[in-house]
Amino acid sequence: MRECTGEVIITDTTLRDGEQAAGVVFSLGEKMAIARMLDSIGVQELECGIPAMGEEERASIRALVDMGLSARLITWNRAAKADIEASLDCGVNAVDLSLSVSDIMIERKLRKNREWVRNQLKEALGFAKQHNLYVSIGGEDASRADIYFLIELLEITKAFGGDRFRFCDTLGILDPFSMHEKIRALRRAVPDMDLEVHTHNDLGMATANAIAGARGGARFVSTTVNGLGERAGNAALEEVVMALRHACGTDCGIETRRLGELSRLVADASRRVVSEWKPVVGERVFSHESGVHADGVLKDPSNYEGFDPAEVGLSRFFVAGKHSGGSGLAERYRQLGISIGKGEASVLLKKVRGLAQQLKRPLDDRELIDLYGCFSCRLHAA
Template sequence: MIRSSIAVSHEIASGRPVVLNDTTLRDGEQAPGVAFTAEEKVAIARALAEAGVTEIEAGTPAMGEHEIAAIRAIVEAKLPLTAIAWCRMRREDVDAARAAGVSMVNVSLPVSDVQIAAKVKGGREGALAMLADVVGYAREKGLEVAVGGEDSSRADVSFLIEVIAAAKAAGARRFRIADTLAVLDPFATYTLVAQLRAATDLELEIHAHDDLGLATANTLAAVRAGATHASVTVIGLGERAGNAPLEEVAVALAQLHGRDTGVAFDRLGTVAAVVAAAAARPIPVDKAIVGANVFTHESGIHVDGLLKDRRTYQALDPGLLGRAHHFAIGKHSGLAAIAMSLSALHLVADETELRKILARVRDRAVATKSTITDDALRAIWSEIHLPATVPGLEEDAR
């Protein structure tokens, strides 16, 4: 069973574009303390569209009139993307989505036995009956439908296959495999998605949470196994530890697997800044892809290598992201970095002076727990260089 699944998944996955469905405005906003205004929602949607994202989950209409109005504002902005509404498996949620003006809904259904027992009357049969009713109703109202399998990663696989078949029969075009509690690793993700891909030709979307730091890896594994869509959020914003970050998934798919998502990499920094400002969440300096320091180098060995041949310490070209390498001066710097930095400041030093400057740079970096600014480097150079070149200066200073 698994072997045939893998063969099918490779056949489907090879070379096809991957659609990223960004859920920053829904799952991202569910992060504790995050609350977007309608204007911020439109601005984020616009930034995503400008970055080439073609699908967004714009919100949850069942929250009420304000949410419906915000989603409608996104729809009325006529951006080049599909705005999707997230709904519970209820007809009234579908009606709220219609009021918001969207053309597609993601209707969520608990699919693990744990969740079904707690949230659905009638067990598995009750869940299937709800699915047939609500998906059929949404299709009658002219909406495209994705069925979200809540807690798919803890569900019985044979029942998941049954749910997917019922979703297709009712008119759905997609099934979302939600790792709601982040219990998967890449190996289990691959096996699960490959099994589901072998059983259906529906679009399959992976929705990974990051509690174990595996959301990006699990998303890549799912795509490799045949998932056609990936649910992501900007800077990984979301409940608990968040979701698979848009920027990581888009770049990793291209860099490691040659898969196109249509995302413009040089716009990712702008999107991250817009979302971070609206969420009042700082972007960590070492955040993959969009962090301020991800192309910053201090190590003397790395700087020396990069100055000789960028290929020595460059796998991802920062130019693809509209960025460039930056060399920081600090405890781990070497003579090459000191010489290069002084040259950029139009300062000259011989080898003896360079070694003295490097020693003081290292002492200062340890004392201040920081890198050395241009002004600080200039001051250190003056301390070393000027007494030797300006007679009487050292005595006058005393």
């Protein structure tokens, strides 16, 4: 079994599947800015659009091609000659050809059968390879497909010169154990065919499933910035990259210090607010309030932080609230430019806890400064 210890390639689809999130529209300038930053941090492949949508979409893809990025640009297409021709017109040299592969979708959506899928795959793949394109075959709804039919499609993909097969958990219904088993089975059946995992977050497991797919042998992992995507979204680039690094010991070659900046760029362009508590890039995910935790972090951050916040362009923050302790409160005041001793911290802590309970929230900077001012005035008056 190929474990998640070697090269894993991030193929980001923010500009395609991310923009397919309901209500999201990127301007050309925003697409270019997102592509430029993804490229600059080391993402190796960008799925950049759907040429068959029309001339405006093709024009934006051509503009991305003209940027001369280091990342490979790949377009999404149905497994049809007309779609491939539209991609060729954009000047890309890589295409994803999507085919529904579960019996549910083959019969109920396409109104076809497995033989039609086989023939369509051969025809579309053959046409794309005639034009010297890098080809990824996208297996839509692969998570609900018969595994033996998938193996057959992988073998056809290999025989007709396809470069990789994209295993799509289109409905986000898999658990990580099932994902690992399925990818492992496909790797064993067709060991020299590169696999990609494309996961959705309908059950909150997109990142876990992406990691499980990589551990099962997938060389490519599909992501979007902030997990942007249809319905509940996709596997989040920032989560996948950091999980691979810290949970799997696999470095994807991404400049992670800019992940926070990238997250904000896509949040602004998509008009989708990123929660302060979002894993990896949330502005407050390195906040500490609990007295025990704050004290532990001050003694050694590795006590309660799995990685340095600077690794993703963030900083540590100490919250003054109901659960604060003396050490954390003193550090919070220090961050405000106020030095307090143990005695002062003990007195102020009682006031901070009491006020936080009344307000049902932590104290902000102004309230902390005012509280200290009142305490200092009384101290001097005494």
